Amino acid sequence: MTHRPDIVVLGAGYAGLNAALRLALNPHVTVTLIDPSDHFTERVRLHQLTTGRPEVSVTHPLSVLLRGTRIRHLAARAVDLDRAGRQLRTDDGRTVSYDRLVYALGSVTDTRAASDTRAAQDAAESGPAGASERAYTAESAAELGKRLLDGPGRLAVVGGGLTGVELAAEIAESHPEWEVRLLTAGTLGAGLSGKGRTHVRTTLGAMGVRVREGDRVASADDVDADVVVWSAALRPRTELAAAAGLELDAAGRIVVDRTLRSASDPAVYAAGDAAATSLRMACATAMPTGAHAAASVLAGIGSRPTRPLAFRYVMQCISLGRDDGLIQPVHGDDSPRGSVLTGRPAAFVKEQVVRSTVRSLRVAASLARAR
Known part of the structure; x- marks a missing residue:
């Protein structure tokens, strides 16, 4: 056999x-x-x-x-x-x-350098139940959502990459009673074109998000905020x-x-x-x-x-709340092209891209069932 x-x-x-x-x-x-x-x-x-x-x-x-x-x-x-x-x-x-x-x-959000986010790292590994009252990651977003309902305060997102931008925009739009800052060691949206970065900055500013670039944060302990959302890096x-x-x-x-x-x-x-x-x-x-x-x-x-x-890369897609977004066309090596798509059309394209992942998995499952 x-x-x-x-x-x-x-x-x-x-x-x-x-x-x-x-x-x-x-x-x-x-x-x-x-x-x-x-x-x-x-x-x-x-x-x-x-x-x-x-x-x-x-x-x-x-x-x-x-x-x-x-x-x-x-x-x-x-x-x-x-x-x-x-x-x-x-x-x-x-x-x-x-x-x-x-x-x-x-991968998971890398919080090894952030002492106050050890519980958030536990949440990333074993589920949101381990999230601390002060520090959160994308993996503990559900617990963060519950925390935001407890009342207004000051919130800081650490990390100016695509995930950090999406978190800051989503929180600021859905919870305008919170004071939201975004702290990044480098340039906000460093992989975007000039037009792309301008749109992100303008949109976040209109939402009330204060952006601080060139602000290297070694630990959540160093951030003066009621809630810290750590999004500085990923680790495999x-x-x-x-x-x-x-x-x-x-x-x-x-x-x-x-x-x-x-x-x-x-x-x-x-x-x-x-x-x-x-x-x-x-x-x-x-x-x-x-x-x-x-x-x-x-x-x-x-x-x-x-x-x-x-x-070969085609584009980068960023959500900026529910009704705005940024589609950044890129060259095959992921370097940005000059043109961008913004606003509701970009939000629509982003949503279709996200939906396409699950659609493709379902198609693959259907094909496997047919064998």
Whole structure:
């Protein structure tokens, strides 16, 4: 009897879930998806949870997405990776063997340099229940939304990247009674064009957000505010990979070749924010790298040539509240073009882009069911 290769995917985020669904298109392999959550979270919508609106939902049951796909979901956390034995051990005591492993545990907000956000880091790892009264991250946005309802005060968002901008705009628009500041060590929206940065500054200013550029904050303890929303950086969730001896780069991401195969273990592939590619950490890169990792795994199993990852950026999309936004067209290397789309049209395009991610996952699931 011909052996059916066992493929394990770690992580049910944008990269991991997309990889698992693409792998399931091949009826000659078995696919196991390991993730402690029973749902897929739209991370790019987390800032919307701060509005406190009951109609906002950012999760989708994995049982629905995976139904009929032959993907086995283990609702557990991987705690040990035995590369020599090609086995994973989970926190509920199970041992899972694999022929190929796709590591796609993604990233979380990096709060290691912010002492007052240790509880927020716990929330990022284990859920919003651990969020502190003062410090929050995007991962604990639901708890932040509840905190904002307790009464007006002073709030500071630390980080001038796209996530920080979206959080500041969403909070200022939905809670105008709060005094909102945005603090960034560098330039606000550094990857945007001059027109893009001007629109972001103007829009935030109209919402009452005070922006301070060139303000390096070492810790939330240093911020004079009732609430601090830490959004300064992301860190890859590669502790398991490091403990197993996989080679990591200086940023802590798994070193891979151009096919997304680990440079230190031919049975391991990495996708999304955990992979050391030249791409920035984002949903826009996680989805295609998940698909490419799956294609590389299947090509390797079938002794077919593997193709190098080819990716070109198209645009950056930013929400500025519910009725405004910024669409920044970019060159293939992610450098900004001069033109921008703003206002309600940009908000509409941003929403369609966000919806397209879930649509594409549902399409992949439908195709897998048909096999």
